[in-house]
Amino acid sequence: MTTSPARVPAAPSQGGRPRVVIIGSGFGGLFAAQRLRKADVDITLIGKTSHHLFQPLLYQVATGILSEGEIAPSTREVLRRQENVRVVLGEVVDIDLAARTVTSTVLGRTAVHPYDELIVAAGAGQSYFGNDRFAEFAPGMKSIDDALELRGRIFGAFELAELADDQAEIDRLLTFVVVGAGPTGVEMAGQIAELAHRTLRHDFRRIDPTTARVVLLDAAPAVLPSFGEKLGDRARRQLNQTGVEVQLGAMVTNVDADGIEIKDADGQVRRINAATKIWAAGVQASPLGRMLGEQSGAEVDRAGRVSVLPDLSLPGHPEVHVVGDMMALNKLPGVAQVAIQGGRYAADQITRRLAGKAALPPFTYHDKGSMATISRFHAVTDLGKLKFEGFLAWVMWLVVHLFYIVGFKSRVTTVLHWLVSFLGRGRSQRVATQQQVFGRLALENLGPAFEASKTGGPRTVPDGEDLTGRESA
Numbered sequence: 001m002t003t004s005p006a007r008v009p010a011a012p013s014q015g016g017r018p019r020v021v022i023i024g025s026g027f028g029g030l031f032a033a034q035r036l037r038k039a040d041v042d043i044t045l046i047g048k049t050s051h052h053l054f055q056p057l058l059y060q061v062a063t064g065i066l067s068e069g070e071i072a073p074s075t076r077e078v079l080r081r082q083e084n085v086r087v088v089l090g091e092v093v094d095i096d097l098a099a100r101t102v103t104s105t106v107l108g109r110t111a112v113h114p115y116d117e118l119i120v121a122a123g124a125g126q127s128y129f130g131n132d133r134f135a136e137f138a139p140g141m142k143s144i145d146d147a148l149e150l151r152g153r154i155f156g157a158f159e160l161a162e163l164a165d166d167q168a169e170i171d172r173l174l175t176f177v178v179v180g181a182g183p184t185g186v187e188m189a190g191q192i193a194e195l196a197h198r199t200l201r202h203d204f205r206r207i208d209p210t211t212a213r214v215v216l217l218d219a220a221p222a223v224l225p226s227f228g229e230k231l232g233d234r235a236r237r238q239l240n241q242t243g244v245e246v247q248l249g250a251m252v253t254n255v256d257a258d259g260i261e262i263k264d265a266d267g268q269v270r271r272i273n274a275a276t277k278i279w280a281a282g283v284q285a286s287p288l289g290r291m292l293g294e295q296s297g298a299e300v301d302r303a304g305r306v307s308v309l310p311d312l313s314l315p316g317h318p319e320v321h322v323v324g325d326m327m328a329l330n331k332l333p334g335v336a337q338v339a340i341q342g343g344r345y346a347a348d349q350i351t352r353r354l355a356g357k358a359a360l361p362p363f364t365y366h367d368k369g370s371m372a373t374i375s376r377f378h379a380v381t382d383l384g385k386l387k388f389e390g391f392l393a394w395v396m397w398l399v400v401h402l403f404y405i406v407g408f409k410s411r412v413t414t415v416l417h418w419l420v421s422f423l424g425r426g427r428s429q430r431v432a433t434q435q436q437v438f439g440r441l442a443l444e445n446l447g448p449a450f451e452a453s454k455t456g457g458p459r460t461v462p463d464g465e466d467l468t469g470r471e472s473a
């Protein structure tokens, strides 16, 4: 018997206050909600995960420096004292601009949320530039699941190498390829190199972890292209000193379990045998962007970003605000500050609209600069006219990132873990389980019906159908 999706009633609007729905608990969504703390509105914040995620430090979770809790505080806890917000777990699957409703679903439970004002801040996912099959062997780094999977794959590769007898197999297991020489790829490659050369140096008996090969490759001709040529060159030199092989003009043409195939700028195709491949190369905005474009006629670019008006609203829909990685406006980059400032601007605009006040002037982005760490004690910082690198840049990087980590507890434990890793040579978070490594692929194979079948209660899958493949479940 197949039943229709369970409908969970949306929270009633208390006292007829205007209803603000926010999609996403990332930088744009969370900072918008917090900005509305004194507003006389009822906010529903819908998030696909129950946590806010500080994505810039995902690579430190993947390489065992930080625990996931430090960069992913519970959204509900962060907003516990803000009484005008209700936090709802669910993936938004539909936005109906005409009916002014948002539909979310989680594990077979569906809820419809009416809104008077809507902020869409669903961010972006990984893009494999049309080669989604690469994801099976080269996970991206967008979520806690991704970071834990990568941690398992990285530490697991050293463990398997210790067991191997064949030198070619040891070499394959000790080769790590990071695709994408933007900030995420640079930080990831630098940390794997430090892990191999410093942290794990004395931990194995048969293999020598310092012989590990870390390759950072990109189809573009530069490292950190958004930082300019000079800083990019310096970053490249520093990466080489840290033990990272940088290969530019190298386009990935295939990825499989055993390695990666590359086409160089001269047209030559070659292969690197590597057990661990990490994709840090491209982004694709949430599919909700395309949905908004189809209903409003707003332009949607190749990366799925919706063109918004200068006040961040959707053309023809002043009540819908799109912020962060999902919006396209004046070529603004997909960085945390654009999302934070956009989220706050949308919140202010809503407060003014509801109070019948004149609209704010167009959104202007205040660029606070960019930073990327390369190795322990070494980072590059681009503050517009002021560009520098080295120890001072690294200290600045630490301070800025600490400032934006949400919650006092997380800040304290983050500092302790940084002391362990940067002053000492340890990594506090080396746990890696098979479930972390293979869970994603297993769930993909089982399909969405599996999730609904395991939680009890309302379901959309046939009763009694066991999707685990086991004799009994």
Ligand SMILES: Cc1cc2nc3c(=O)[nH]c(=O)nc-3n(C[C@H](O)[C@H](O)[C@H](O)COP(=O)(O)OP(=O)(O)OC[C@H]3O[C@@H](n4cnc5c(N)ncnc54)[C@H](O)[C@@H]3O)c2cc1C
Pocket (backbone or CB within 6 Å): 023, 024, 025, 026, 027, 028, 029, 046, 047, 048, 049, 051, 052, 053, 054, 055, 056, 057, 058, 059, 090, 091, 092, 093, 121, 122, 123, 124, 141, 142, 183, 184, 286, 288, 323, 324, 325, 326, 334, 335, 336, 337, 339, 371
């Ligand atoms: C590995 C990595 C490193 C980065 N490093 C830096 C850095 O050093 N500096 C910097 O400035 N920027 C960095 N960025 C970029 C920065 O994190 C993003 O620009 C920023 O997070 C965008 O904010 P956002 O609110 O638009 O989206 P996000 O912060 O991604 O938030 C999107 C939210 O929407 C939720 N969501 C998505 N789809 C749905 C749905 N259908 N229904 C409900 N909820 C949904 C997600 O779960 C998430 O909570 C990095 C990004 C990554 C991935």
